[in-house]
Amino acid sequence: MARHTxxxxxxxxxxxIYGIVNNVSFVRYLEEARVDFIFRMAPTEGDAFFREGSVVVSHQIRYRHQLVHRHEPVDIxxxxxxxQSATVxxxxxxxxxxxxxxTASTTMAPFDYRAGRPRRLTDAETGFFEKYLDETASAR
Structure with a gap:
């Protein structure tokens, strides 16, 4: 299984105000990381997953240690x-x-904005995500 950092x-x-990274900032960090990850799907043509449309279904975050400002980046x-056939x-x-x-988790679903409804993952999208699928995870 590949991982993206x-x-x-x-x-x-x-x-x-307490001198630690705000919880809302953590959600932004996850979004930045996720967009960076997804753009790997079609680097020469832009992002295929977002180009076709997607929505966030849910987020879950577990805070383990306080994070404060520093000059070095933190790895995500x-x-x-x-x-699944319609979620990742x-x-x-x-x-x-x-x-x-x-630690955190985000469930996303591909979405057809023109039709106003969810859609299934394409074979190319599924193939991309399968490269990063944990061996103990479920697929379709």
Whole structure:
């Protein structure tokens, strides 16, 4: 199973009044990482998954350690934990080496915006996500 790692910069403005990275900023980090990951699907033509349309179905985040502003980026490691005919679940570990700041999961569904309804994953989309599918995960 392949994993994708996104080096995410920590911005000073991401911290809250308590001096730690705000929970809303974590959701933004996951979005930045996910978009970076998905753009790998069709690097020469832009993002095939988002070009056709997709929606976030759910997010889940577990905070493990406080994260504060720093000049070095934090790594966001991603893989696919579930792949169905009309949804894909991406899992994350926000980390610095062995120290894990948060783990998270996002379920997405491809969506046809013109028709206003969900659609199935294409064979190309499924093939892309299968490369990152955890061996213990379910597929279709």
């Amino acid at each position: 996104y080096p995410c910069p920590i911005r000073w403005s991401d911290m809250d 490691e991603m893989w696919v934990s579930d792949l 679940t991406v899992d994350y570990a926000v980390r610095d080496g062995d120290l894990v700041y948060a």
